Amino acid sequence: MIVSDVVCPFCGCLCDDLELEVVGDRIVRVKNGCSLAEATFMNDTRLPAPIRRTTTGWEEISYDEAVKETADILKDADRPLLYGWSSTHGESQSVGVHIAERIGAVIDNTSTVCHGPSILAIQEVGHPGCTLGQVKNRADVIIYWGCNPTEAHPRHMSRYTTYATGFFVPDAHMERTVIVVDTRRNDTVNIADEFLQVEPGGDYAVLSALRAIVRGKELVIPQKVAGISKEQLIRVAGICKNAKFGAIFFGLGLTMSRGKYKNVRNAIELTDELNRHTKFVISPMRGHGNVYGSNEVFTWMTGYPFAVDFARGIAFYNPGETTAVDILRRGECDAALIVASDPGANFPRTAAAHLAKIPTVVIDPHVNATTALSRIHIPCTAAGIDAAGTAYRMDGVPIRLKKVIERGYPDDAVILKKIYDRLNGGWDHD
Amino acid sequence: MPQGVEVEHKGSPVYRASVSVCYMNPVDLMDLGIEEGARVVLTSRAGRIVLTTWTAEGVNRGEVFVPMGPYANHIISAETHATGMPDFKSQVVDVEVTEEPVRSVGELMEEIGGLRYDRQ
Numbered sequence: 001m002i003v004s005d006v007v008c009p010f011c012g013c014l015c016d017d018l019e020l021e022v023v024g025d026r027i028v029r030v031k032n033g034c035s036l037a038e039a040t041f042m043n044d045t046r047l048p049a050p051i052r053r054t055t056t057g058w059e060e061i062s063y064d065e066a067v068k069e070t071a072d073i074l075k076d077a078d079r080p081l082l083y084g085w086s087s088t089h090g091e092s093q094s095v096g097v098h099i100a101e102r103i104g105a106v107i108d109n110t111s112t113v114c115h116g117p118s119i120l121a122i123q124e125v126g127h128p129g130c131t132l133g134q135v136k137n138r139a140d141v142i143i144y145w146g147c148n149p150t151e152a153h154p155r156h157m158s159r160y161t162t163y164a165t166g167f168f169v170p171d172a173h174m175e176r177t178v179i180v181v182d183t184r185r186n187d188t189v190n191i192a193d194e195f196l197q198v199e200p201g202g203d204y205a206v207l208s209a210l211r212a213i214v215r216g217k218e219l220v221i222p223q224k225v226a227g228i229s230k231e232q233l234i235r236v237a238g239i240c241k242n243a244k245f246g247a248i249f250f251g252l253g254l255t256m257s258r259g260k261y262k263n264v265r266n267a268i269e270l271t272d273e274l275n276r277h278t279k280f281v282i283s284p285m286r287g288h289g290n291v292y293g294s295n296e297v298f299t300w301m302t303g304y305p306f307a308v309d310f311a312r313g314i315a316f317y318n319p320g321e322t323t324a325v326d327i328l329r330r331g332e333c334d335a336a337l338i339v340a341s342d343p344g345a346n347f348p349r350t351a352a353a354h355l356a357k358i359p360t361v362v363i364d365p366h367v368n369a370t371t372a373l374s375r376i377h378i379p380c381t382a383a384g385i386d387a388a389g390t391a392y393r394m395d396g397v398p399i400r401l402k403k404v405i406e407r408g409y410p411d412d413a414v415i416l417k418k419i420y421d422r423l424n425g426g427w428d429h430d
Numbered sequence: 431m432p433q434g435v436e437v438e439h440k441g442s443p444v445y446r447a448s449v450s451v452c453y454m455n456p457v458d459l460m461d462l463g464i465e466e467g468a469r470v471v472l473t474s475r476a477g478r479i480v481l482t483t484w485t486a487e488g489v490n491r492g493e494v495f496v497p498m499g500p501y502a503n504h505i506i507s508a509e510t511h512a513t514g515m516p517d518f519k520s521q522v523v524d525v526e527v528t529e530e531p532v533r534s535v536g537e538l539m540e541e542i543g544g545l546r547y548d549r550q
Contacts, residue, residue: 010434039435051547058547112514120513152434183519184453184495185488200493201520252498257519260511307514323514344539345440345500348508348516349477356543366438369500369535372544 008037009384012286012394034154047379071422073359077335080105084341086288089389093297095416108324109294117255118284121264137166141243143179146253150187201258202226207266213237241277248282286394293392328354336360344369380412449499453486471528474505
């Protein structure tokens with residue numbers, strides 16, 4: 001059977017034009033997808049059943065037993081942490097927020113170690129953004145700053161920028177100018193018209209220099225700024241000012257390096273400056289398929305996009321204090337529920353190590369590094385493969401993920417709802 | 431790309447090979463007297479980790495690039511300077527040639543108190 005218009009749930013691009021060939025409960029062919037999409041759909045090895053760590057190994061347990069024990073762990077905890085959420089649908093994320101409120105937990109999502117700093121910057125100075133459709137149809141200057149779409153968002157360029165034919169940019173490859181800014185010469189540089197190789201930690205200085213030049217203050221710029229010549233900076237500022245429509249896409253090269261959210265703030269203010277000359281927009285390259293959705297769901301339910309602490313009975317938000325890495329680093333939480341993410345692999349060692357010291361439960365379709373640190377791992381559906389649900393694309397457009405096959409796993413939203421009901425004294429009374 | 435393709439199979443040899451790599455400028459490799467594929471140990475204030483070297487002309491001299499993952503995180507400090515975000519992109523490290531083997535993701539997790547489920 002051929003299923004068309006399938007949405008790939010892997011990265012923030014949420015490409016919605018895939019065609020899958022399905023035989024029974026297996027996907028045997030992926031058309032239109034990148035190699036990340038092919039791996040997502042065709043190399044989807046799951047944990048077969050819930051498992052519990054024993055003193056010497058692992059034992060399989062029933063779903064009911066796993067749910068009951070998870071609810072007991074959360075109920076007994078003084079400072080539980082609910083973390084992850086970005087690879088599942090909004091329906092699960094919302095049950096997660098309800099659980100956090102019910103037990104007074106901290107709930108955080110993966111943007112905390114991804115584009116959390118971008119959100120902090122947006123909270124300071126706003127977000128002059130637009131949908132990817134606008135970029136595709138209008139942008140003639142594209143800047144990729146501190147990101148590598150060739151590897152991480154392989155179809156971003158063919159669907160929206162360099163290779164995408166747009167309404168006002170009919171000959172995209174010839175008409176669009178691509179500028180890449182990075183500390184190293186990555187694969188995306190190969191298609192760039194201009195490459196600015198910044199010294200590590202020098203992004204803030206380069207952004208400030210570009211702002212000054214756009215403002216007409218180029219006389220104050222030294223001959224070299226963080227490894228980039230004044231001549232090139234003036235040339236790049238000129239390209240930007242002469243654009244009909246410019247779009248900056250930035251990645252973790254800005255959010256994770258020195259300056260963090262101040263780098264992003266400076267990039268947004270450069271965008272602001274450029275809007276005095278032409279139309280310019282800026283947007284983060286979101287990683288996980290539905291990380292934007294976790295920010296949306298958290299915000300509309302609690303008022304805050306990540307790192308929400310319900311310990312006081314009301315939603316409290318203070319990044320640096322209520323963020324997952326900080327809570328783990330301080331050894332503060334005494335239980336953890338990890339959903340649809342892998343902090344074991346993605347958190348600094350000392351933060352990940354605390355997960356092994358406390359009762360940690362993982363709800364995720366796949367065995368990952370965090371499995372080894374957990375007490376219980378409950379497998380579930382994968383949103384967009386065997387579960388339908390809502391996800392948000394990197395530009396904030398909600399897209400419905402399809403259920404393509406049935407593999408007999410329970411939806412993580414259903415598992416979470418059972419945990420929530422049990423925390424409320426419902427479900428059964430054994 | 432292999433890192434992304436194997437991201438849901440962290441026990442796999444391909445994932446391990448794609449994230450346990452230390453990309454270095456070829457001149458730096460020459461200075462250390464080793465060839466691409468030899469192993470180095472990176473030491474930071476937060477820890478030490480053995481990685482396989484790989485030549486990358488796009489990396490400046492005096493810098494190394496290690497892909498995000500459990501290996502890089504082994505030597506990243508959890509300090510976030512009140513932002514929630516660790517310094518993933520900037521750590522000062524010492525690089526030395528070593529004969530020690532590159533450990534598996536499971537071994538790294540067991541070192542911090544975990545227990546592998548799939549014995550890869």
